[in-house]
Amino acid sequence: MKNATTAFFNRQLVSGESSTWTSSGYIYFGGDPPADNSTASLTVTEGGKVTAVSGVYLLHGATLSGNGTIEGTVNNNGGTVAPGTSPGVLSVIGNYNQNTAGVLNMEIGGPTLGLQYDQLSVTGAATSTAR
């Protein structure tokens, strides 16, 4: 841990209506290869909410998914963001930043938003430097 409010995790499931997980600092998922090739997942199902005051960081091997809500800036610096658990809407209250190592995986299985195809919904700015 970098400090008392920074936490590294490998696998977390925030599931169910009104389920919450709050960090007063950063939340890190994934590793930093080649020293750390671990995989990590954060799934926030519908009604669930993860709050990270200083932001969520997705590093190499990390996957963020689900229909829930992330409160705080999401920084996809080498991880994968895949809204839904099948098609669904992943909501971010804050900004979304994705660098060249980050991946956004979307699914389309029909014309209905959320039920049949994915959306990343961000209240703030969405920025990607990926090409």
Added chain:
Amino acid sequence: MNVRFINGYTPHGGDIFRLINAGGTFNAASLTVNFLNAPPNMTFIKSIGAHGMSFTAVPEPSTFLLAGAAGLMGLAYWRRRATATI
């Protein structure tokens, strides 16, 4: 960005999929999109707006031509039958 088609779904022309929606500014115009398992004879036009990214399904011209040819053949058959009846 990877966009995967699932469950054997084939969009209709004009279907719109808003995959990224931002309340603030959207700055990812250079994002490369890889379509996986995409239906044949269909292209997807990327629309970049100030607040998000959408894709619109558009049938390829060859699909229009095939549909048009089938329609003409049907019309010719109908006219031949109509003439024979008279």
